[in-house]
Amino acid sequence: MITADPALTVADFATESIAIDQLASQGYVIVPNFLAREQCLELYHYARQLDAQAWQQAGIGRADSYTTNSAVRQDKIRWLQPELPYESAYLKMMDQLRLELNRELFMGLFDYECHLAHYPPGAFYRKHLDAFKGRSNRILTTVFYLNPDWQEQDGGQLVIYGEQGEVLETILPEAGKLVVFLSDVFVHEVLAGLRDRFSITGWYRLNASIGGVIDPTR
Numbered sequence: 001m002i003t004a005d006p007a008l009t010v011a012d013f014a015t016e017s018i019a020i021d022q023l024a025s026q027g028y029v030i031v032p033n034f035l036a037r038e039q040c041l042e043l044y045h046y047a048r049q050l051d052a053q054a055w056q057q058a059g060i061g062r063a064d065s066y067t068t069n070s071a072v073r074q075d076k077i078r079w080l081q082p083e084l085p086y087e088s089a090y091l092k093m094m095d096q097l098r099l100e101l102n103r104e105l106f107m108g109l110f111d112y113e114c115h116l117a118h119y120p121p122g123a124f125y126r127k128h129l130d131a132f133k134g135r136s137n138r139i140l141t142t143v144f145y146l147n148p149d150w151q152e153q154d155g156g157q158l159v160i161y162g163e164q165g166e167v168l169e170t171i172l173p174e175a176g177k178l179v180v181f182l183s184d185v186f187v188h189e190v191l192a193g194l195r196d197r198f199s200i201t202g203w204y205r206l207n208a209s210i211g212g213v214i215d216p217t218r
């Protein structure tokens, strides 16, 4: 059972175990109501009221290979911090899910990093993989959507592709929905939308420490 702050509680525990089974069998899963609507709205309002300095232009790659490239992605991000309310609640809840995944699927997930993302109208993120085999310790991607009343015509869908480049899923970024997929298997993209689009994207990682030095996040 997943609980975090009094503020955040996963809506339906039966759904959670079905979701873990689906993740194991197909490599991804879409959970429509991961969080109850009111709790999702709290996160949404929290994200909306952050001022401009709280956000940074999203980049591509890590550490020495880090660049920003607006032809590839145009979202703004904010890495979540465990000291802050709302942010800590989300991190705690996702850490509970990490333990659950390790217990059910023996995944050995070591930690979790995540950021809020804001796609202004027209912003996109072109086709990409979140991790390359053997070159990253990102194992599972999670995307949680915060947008209330998002409609088909608002665009901003997440498209997930299969091995032959075929479309597997076209997912509306609706409040409360969680998508989880294997980071180095599924190419995906975010289509441009008409409204401000808010989400929390995160990665469960393996421990790639070398010589006792913990692999830095990001």
Ligand SMILES: O=C(O)CCC(=O)C(=O)O
Residues within 6 Å of the ligand: 117, 125, 130, 143, 157, 158, 173, 188, 189, 190, 199, 201
């Ligand atoms: O927001 C989404 O639907 C996906 C975001 C994404 O692919 C990423 O941040 O790597």
Ligand SMILES: [Fe+2]
Residues within 6 Å of the ligand: 128, 129, 130, 188
């Ligand atoms: Fe991605």
